[in-house]
Amino acid sequence: MAGLSPDVVIVGGGIAGGTMATILARNGLEVVVLERETIYPDRVRGEWIAPWGVVEFKRLGLIDLLYENGAIDVQRNVPYDENWSPEVAEQRALDFRNLLPEIPGAICIGHPTMCNVFSASAKESGAHVLTGIKKIEVTAGSGPTVAFSSNGQTVQLRPRVVIGADGRNSAVRKQLGFPVLADEPHNLLGGMLVANVPDWPRQVQAIGTEDRFHYFVFPQGKDMVRLYACYDFADRAKFAGPDREARLLQAFRLNCLPYSEAILGGLPVSTFNSYSNEDHWVDDPTTTGIVLIGDAAGHNDPITGQGLSIAARDVRIVSDILISTKNLDRVDFLPYVEERRERMRRLRITGRLATKLRVEFGDEARHRRARVSQRSMQRQLSPLPATLIGPERLPAEAYLPETIEKLIAP
Known part of the structure; x- marks a missing residue:
């Protein structure tokens, strides 16, 4: 365990928290990570990194870690859609390799894999990563505090700064009363991991719509794919109940998708759960002694898959500030606040348009x-x-x- 006054306490040891801890510890800061989970569960989020996010992970010096742990380069998006035949869709495919010269395309890698990778890299870099943490209580101020329970013992830390990286339902955000703005929910989006789909091409993803069903297929390691479905609230019953995994597979019996039979022969290896998808944002994710990053600071509508890219950009900007500034004040984080505010505004506009077009x-x-x-x-x-x-x-x-x-x- 670190001393009781580390430089930084990070609440949340998922992808954003583990990435931040790795970068800060590599640069000589004393970092404590508090994570409630002892084993990272498979979650319906955070498995596709957009090309601009790949650039961010590369700038952080972490891209090789992803490749070493099974990341797949996705080179093409094929818009298999009811508007055209599969042959025409393949002619309309977008080659990601032509978008940004410094990277080969998008990346797919499992959410729990990424969590484990960055938790391990944080430890190897010198961060103190504590798991199974309970009853976290954070106070803001020029001398912020973090109290928590670990193995039945109550501990209080007094860092220079607390980073809230504890996800969409952030306890740090709630405890400190950060106001959250949100769009109205407009549809449901869920996902499921499926094995035994060896025929799906490993460097291809597909996004399309047929009838009342908007879908995504993303390749994963070995013979697996991640299926996502986006549909209207009125169709909720179609994907509910104890047989919802089988129902989702059957929904991929699509005329527009040439690999539908291969998917129908797959084996679900996770449950199917869906959530309303809409934007949530915090206009200013800082207060004295506290900074929110990743989903804790607000998340973009997941229909465009921006979560990991947003988190990587957050880590890069905030870590640069922490590494270069000795006597931190809230004003030091103003560049992060302003950049993120405009970034998320633009992504909200884009997400709303994507939803209108696809769902x-x-x-x-x-x-x-x-x-x-x-x-x-x-x-x-x-x-x-x-x-x-x-x-x-x-x-x-x-x-x-x-x-x-x-x-x-x-």
């Missing part, structure tokens, strides 16, 4: 999706590339209402 159903919605796809291929200005190359790489005009209206207009 509204019927003839009008289908024609709209086809129009926008064609206009995007013709390079009409759109916010949608933000989810691949990063929101800051597009001009501000891409996010204006008139730009989006022009993009989707009949």
Whole structure:
């Protein structure tokens, strides 16, 4: 155990917390990580890293860790969709290798694998990682405190700064009263890990819509794929009950998807659970002595899969501040607050458009999706590339209402 006054206490030892602990400890800071889990469970989130997020992990010096632990380069997205035949969809495929020259594409890697990788790297770098922690209580101020229970003993730490990296239901955020803003829930999204699908090409992902079903297929290690389904609240009953895993597999009997039979022959190796998907955000994720990162600071609508990329950017910016600043004050985190505020605003706009295109159903919605796809291929200005190359790489005009209206207009 570290001393009672470490430089940093990180509440949450998942992907964001473990990544942050690794970077800070490598740079000589005394770091304590508090994690409630003793074994990281398989969760329906955090397995696809967008190309711009891959760049962030590379800048952090952590990309090799991912490859060493089974990360897969995903080179192409094929839009198998009811609007065109599989052959046409393959002609319309997007090659991720052409987007950002410094990386080969997107990455897929399992959520618990990433948690374990970065927890181990944090320990190897010198961080003190405590698991099975209970009753965490955080107080803000120029001398913040963190009290917790470990093995039946109560401990109190007095670090320079506390980092809340404890996910979407952040206890740190709730205890300190950070106001959370949110869009209205608009549909449900869930996922399931499936084995015995060896025919799925390892460097290809697929995203599409057929009838009232929006789907994603992402390759995982060995013969596994992660299936995601996004559907209307009115269709909740279709994917509920004790046989919901079998129902989800059957939903992939799609005319637009040439590998549907291979998926139907798969074996579910996790439960299927779905959640409402919408944006949640904290306008200023800092207070005196406290910084929130990752999902604790607010998360983007998961329909565009930005969570890991957002977390990596958060870690890079906040760690740079902590490493370079000796006498921290809340104002030192202003660059992080301002950059994240604009980043998340742009991603919210993009996510709302993606939802309108993908998870509204019927003839009008289908024609709209086809129009926008064609206009995007013709390079009409759109916010949608933000989810691949990063929101800051597009001009501000891409996010204006008139730009989006022009993009989707009949």
